[in-house]
Amino acid sequence: MTAFKPGDPLTINRLYGRSSGHKLRQGQQELVEGLLPQLAVPAQGEISARALFGDERPLHFEIGFGSGEHLAYRADLLPDHGFIGAEPFLNGVATALGHIRDGALRNVRLHMGDALEVLRRVPDGALTMLYLLHPDPWPKARHAKRRMVNDGPVRLFADKLKPGGELRIATDHPVYLEWTLMTMQRHTDRFEWLAERPRDFLEPVGGWIETRYGAKSRREGRRPYYLRYRKL
Numbered sequence: 001m002t003a004f005k006p007g008d009p010l011t012i013n014r015l016y017g018r019s020s021g022h023k024l025r026q027g028q029q030e031l032v033e034g035l036l037p038q039l040a041v042p043a044q045g046e047i048s049a050r051a052l053f054g055d056e057r058p059l060h061f062e063i064g065f066g067s068g069e070h071l072a073y074r075a076d077l078l079p080d081h082g083f084i085g086a087e088p089f090l091n092g093v094a095t096a097l098g099h100i101r102d103g104a105l106r107n108v109r110l111h112m113g114d115a116l117e118v119l120r121r122v123p124d125g126a127l128t129m130l131y132l133l134h135p136d137p138w139p140k141a142r143h144a145k146r147r148m149v150n151d152g153p154v155r156l157f158a159d160k161l162k163p164g165g166e167l168r169i170a171t172d173h174p175v176y177l178e179w180t181l182m183t184m185q186r187h188t189d190r191f192e193w194l195a196e197r198p199r200d201f202l203e204p205v206g207g208w209i210e211t212r213y214g215a216k217s218r219r220e221g222r223r224p225y226y227l228r229y230r231k232l
């Protein structure tokens with residue numbers, strides 16, 4: 001288990017974005033008050049498949065799920081797997097709750113807040129898949145420490161994934177792409193990049209749908225890149 005010391009990059013608060021936007025509609029407010037407490041990850045203790053779902057099913061974790069389309073799609077595709085999503089943005093959480101209700105998804109648990117806080121409580125080697133889709137790019141060099149892809153979090157990702165598990169990262173930002181490739185290059189003892197040809201990181205594969213942000217990026221003429229790493 002990774003030890004956390006003051007000054008460790010993991011102890012830097014990574015919640016810099018907005019946590020709420022426009023006022024919730026009444027139906028969304030009801031979901032936040034009624035459904036979210038039923039699906040919320042417990043505030044304390046270990047976050048294992050057994051603790052959340054009462055069995056040993058494969059566990060997936062999505063960091064910053066936005067409005068939850070990808071999370072809901074994956075959970076619907078794999079009903080026997082368990083999904084944990086973390087997102088601090090209230091309006092995104094409310095939209096995700098709508099997808100969970102509409103899809104009658106029983107295999108999703110949510111945390112409204114910092115993903116790393118919750119990820120630390122997942123037992124080492126417990127995750128089958130970890131998704132980090134279009135993390136905030138923090139393109140200025142002076143904000144680089146705020147990026148979710150950094151040595152501290154990447155070590156945490158490696159600890160939490162089981163051997164053979166997969167880390168999926170999407171970004172449309174050239175600075176973040178280069179930063180991610182360089183950062184992951186420092187962790188080749190724990191992760192293997194699965195790309196064999198350029199096409200492998202230009203198209204999503206293996207049940208990987210485009211997120212809301214990814215679709216917007218494409219509409220605006222940018223290109224999302226898709227990186228897959230296998231945990232060794």
Ligand SMILES: C[S@@+](CC[C@H](N)C(=O)[O-])C[C@H]1O[C@@H](n2cnc3c(N)ncnc32)[C@H](O)[C@@H]1O
Nearest residue numbers: 014064065066089114115133134136211212213
């Ligand atoms: C650019 S958006 C992408 C959203 C979604 N993944 C998509 O592709 O549509 C980045 C998201 O990361 C979330 N985020 C930022 N810091 C976070 C943190 N520490 N833990 C979890 N989510 C975080 C933001 O609230 C935002 O929703």
